Structures are given as C-alpha cells and as structure tokens.
Amino acid sequence: MSEETNHNTDNRLCGLCEQNNSKYSCPRCDVLYCSLNCYKAEKHLQCSESFYKDCVNQELALHEADDESKSQMIDILKRIQNQDLDGTDNEDDNESIDSDDEVQIDLHDRLQNLNLNDADSVWSALTEDEKNEFEALLSQGNVGAIVPHWEPWWMYRRDKKLVEDLKQTDNEKEILKKCPHIKSVPLFSTLTNVKPSPSIRFNIINVLAAYAFIMRYYNGEVEPIEATTCVLSICDNLNSNSNYDDPDIAVEAVTQKCLLSDLIETDEDSLEIMRHDTFLLFQGPNDDNVLLYTKAALSHLIQIFSESKTLSKLKPEEKQNKGDFTRKFPDHGKNHLPSLDISKVKKCIKKMEFYISFLNTCK
Template identity: 55%
Template sequence: MSKELSQVKQLRLCALCDDKPSKYCCPRCEVFYCSLDCYKSDKHMECSENFYRECVNQELASHHVDEDAKLKMVEILKKMHENGDDEIDDPENCEDVDSDDGSDIDLHTRIQDLNLDDPDALWNALTEDERNEFEFMLSKGDVGAIIPQWEPWWLYCKEKKLIEDVNETSNEAEVLKTCPQIKSVPKFSSLTSVKPSPAIRFNMANVIASYAFTLRYFNGEIEPVETAIYMLDICTNLNNNINFEDPDLAIESVAQRCLQSELIETDETSLDVMRNDTLLILKGPSEENKLFYSKAAFSHIIQIFTDAKSQSKSNKTDSNVDNKNKGIFSKKFPEHNKNHLPSIDVSKLKKIIKKLEYYLSFLDSCND
C-alpha cells in the first residue's frame, strides 16, 4: 500500500503548471506545486498573498515594537530585498514589474517614515515579489536565515607574543567598551571572613557556561524573565546549589542539562560552541586582564536576574489583563507566549542575586 502511495505522489503533476511532478503542498489551499516559481505564479497569487497578509498582521499586532526591534526589522527586510534582487537573472524581466509597486525605490526609503506597529502600512510598502518571498520563507520555516547573527562580546582575544613592538597599538580598550558594564559590589572581606572553598571557581564556571549558552540560544536578545528561567533550567549551581570539584564536570553539567531540558532544543555543535565560549570568557581578553570577561559576565547576569525579579512582581498584577488581551497569533501558536514556562519564585531570585554578587566580589578580591 505504501509503495502504491509513493508512486501516486511521484506521478502527481503540479496543479499550477501541469508539467512537472509536484513536490510540495500549499498549507492553505492544499494545491500541489513543484517549485517557488509556481508558488508565486498568478494562478496562486490570491491564496499566497492573503495567507501572508494574515500572518504579518497577526504577528505584528501581537507585539509592541521598540526602537531596537524596528531597526532590526528594517535590516531584515532590506536584506530580504537585496537577496531578492540577486535572484534576478534576466534584467529584461524587470520591465514586467508594475511601475506602481515601488520596487524602483530602496526598501529602507519606503519604510523609514512608517509606523512599524501598523502591519497594514508595512505590508503596503512591500512589493509583490517581497511579499511572496517572505511568505514562501515563512511557509518553509526559513525566516531565521535572514535574521542578523548576533556576535558575542567575548570573542576578542589578544594574541600573546614573546616580543612586542612598543609602537604597536592595541584595540583592546575599544573592544572592552562593548562589554557589559562591570557592577560595583561590596568588598569580599566585608561579606565573609571565611576563606572560600576551591570549588567556588568551578561553580562560577558552571554559571558562565549556562550564561554563554543561553545568550547564544536567544541570539543575544535578552528578555529577563525568560532568560533567567532558561539559565536556571541548565545551571544546577544557581538552581540547586550543586557544588563542583572539577571544571570539566561543571561545564559538562550544563551540556547534559541542555540535552535533557524540555525547554531547549540543541545539538552537539551548539554545545561545542558553548564549551569554547566558556573558555574564552574564563581566559579573558588578554593575559594582563584575565578576569575582565568573567566580571562582565557576572555583572550582566546580576542585571538580568534583577530585572527578572522586578518584572515578576509586576506580572502578578498584570496577568489577568494579559490573558484577556491575548491576540489571535498567541492563541494559534501558544509556544510564542510564556504560558509554557515554569513559574519563577521572586524570593529565590533574591537569594540568587546575592550569590552572584558574592561571586563578583570574589573576582574583585582576586585582583587585589
């Protein structure tokens, strides 16, 4: 039976060109088609354009867009526009484009004065080709391919040389300005008179590994509550006060928690990146400034958990309002809201912040 079905699929022709065997099925009208050209053809235009319009309207209507998000959207649309131009093989075909669609005007110019909170205004600014291309990527799940890749701030590492030119200039100072601002914390001697266990260094590696993975996982986009939940899910030192006696075990613990997590989908390649990122943070930007990246990381983590604590308090009073105002997109795709995330205990966050400040204070004492 399965063999017969396979043969039927192979013999089924594209319903749009009636020439080539079909490979895909439109999720909206269920028509079978063979290629992107057929999907974007006039025969299928009404279905594809309406489907994409609904997706864009629902997505944009369900989110408040801040200035950073607007700039990122401009970059995404501009990149999509440039990629679309690269695919035009025959310049003569440009004459077939409707002169009223605005394709002769740069995309950035077309949308620079628009309110990106208005989905209809944004949609009307796109050309027909841009709408079809974006819709096709949406149906294939390829939208992430055009999102700018975030570059971590800890990648710079000054090369160690046996002999250095005294006139050689270093860009280390400029690079360090892009790192999270290091917070001021109480002196370590004022926090405790007890010498810390050697395990403190390995415990800190566990925290840094979870931080490095989480930032990569969200492509540098920080939403405090969600980021804190994900970090606690994979960082047993912060979440369960687990101590480590070996740095490799501390980092591998994060890798195993990532693989076991119900929130995270990852692979060995991503975990290898996490291991390398952790090493870079622990090594620091240079031999003379080994602890800078570690202190910057803990400062950033403290800020994330502090913001998460503040937002968690306010969310308790706003939860009922949020549920009533839930948009169509969030109802249709529940994984895009936070209902699937576990709750977070504000009192626990306070203890974790104190622990993080203790770690940062310890790093300051190492410099002394």
C-alpha cells in the first residue's frame, strides 16, 4: 500500500459498500474496504476468491503434507469462499491469476523456518491486511465456521444381529484402529486384595464425561497442560476424590462444573452432546467389546496427564519476551491458567491406571 493510500484509508469511503469509512486495503487490487463482509462481497468476489485459492494452492504445492492435511486445507478454503455468500456458484475458480500483481503470495516462504506452535512468530510473519482479516474473523465469531470439524473416534457402534456380515466385521477392525492405544497396567490382584466399591463404575463415568467434554471443546487437538488443568477443574473424582453412587449424578456433576468454570465457556447444546458422548464411550463399539472405548479414553487421558507432567518440568517461558500476538491476545497462552499441582497429576495417573486394571477384571 502506498503512503498516500495508507494516509487516506481512514478518510475515504469503502469502495465496495460506499457507506462506511474504509479501514483496510485489498493486497491484490488495492480497493479500500471496511469489513470482512465487504471484502467477500459479490463485487469483490473474483479478487477475494483468487487470493484464497492462490494462497492455499501454493501452500499445498510447496509444503509436503499428507492427504488428510491437504483435505483439511481444501475444506478450509471452501468454507471461507462460501461463508456469507448464500450459496453463490463460483464459476471463475479456474481463471488465471494476473502475473503482474505487485503483491505476491509468499505465505509458505514466510512460514517455512518458523515454529508454527509459536503464535508470536507466526503473527510477526503476517502482513497487516492478513492480521486485520484475522481480527475481523474473531470479532464476528466466524473462526469456528472455517475450522474442519473433528469427528470423535468413539462414534462407531455395531448393534448385535442374528446374522453377521463378514465384510462389516473387517471394516469394524479398521474403524477401531482409530481408538487410542490401551495402556498396559498391572494385574488388579497385585494392586489390592480389597473388593472395590460399587461406586467405582460411576466414578469412571465422571472421568469419561470430563474427557468427552474436553476433547470436543478443543476439537480433538488438546494441549496437555491446558487440557489437564481443565479436566481437573470439571472432574471432582480426579480433583478431590469425590465418589458417586449414580451414573446420572456423575455426569451431571461435570455439567455443573463446566457451567461454573472460569476456564470454560459452554452452552446447554454442548453439554447435551457431552452426555451423549459419555453414553457412547461407556457403551463401547459392540456388545462383545463393551469396555474398549472406556479403557481407550482412560489410556488417552493418562497420556495427556503424563505429557503435562513432563512439560511442567521444562523451564517456563520468559514473561519479558512477550510478542505482539501474546500482548494482543493474552489468553492464547498458558499464563492465565492456575499452577498445575504435579503431585496431584501423578496421583490421578495412578488412579486411572487402577481403573483400567479394574476394567480388565470385568467381563
């Protein structure tokens, strides 16, 4: 953007809606616009679609990614293109790009040597227009609409039939490979000779409900320390050794903790999904393997807690070295989280191993 354009941006009308003062300038055609809606308006459709398509195509061409990653990237592109366009057909997708454009899409080059887990580094590599567009998405609450939806691994269920389909059985084996690996634990008889309380099953349900909620809440991609902290904040069986004598109460306890938590923002629809997910986890993939999902969920939770324990031992980040992104979006990091009690984390790991060992004795 030229100095003159930059100076006059705030004093000129949006070139698309011609009603509001402009805030941004398109990096491709230099048109001034006031909002994301105008940027993606029909008058600007050809340019905005080309921008997104070039960006993603170059990223896919230059970056070696697996088929799943490419599919997710294409899905994001489609969501961005179709958002707020009311189903408008994109007939110009295959139009060639003007090679004389002053602004070249070099996203891959800018990100190539960066740690993509370092938000400040990634933020510093973006152009001002890219930053403005990101903030516009956040302000309008549209980010979730372009992020691929995570499908939980526990959704498969085969009801018992009088006649079994052999092809379906083979397909089931492939589906169940998506389950987390079940942790090996000591025999229950080596851990205790005392008969466990009937409440142990309901306590496990309390843990399953917390796990199901957190996995959905983070769309399947959990950061160990944050996930562990949040699980402890909503699961009283792990956090304070609470016991339950009814499955509905065990699940409802997690529901209430989610609503009261300072770390979580949720609604009744999400909590109803959590209740159903807990049922599916406890039900298992089929009548012959009822406990598989429960043991897989506990094993995954043990892995998350173990990783958080390891990460907590690392030297904390220097608070003085906050970048622009951290200052602008302080809640993206872990500084807002309460300190993690490592001794409690270790006890929780032992408790969940005890649960898996107990489940190995059940038929």
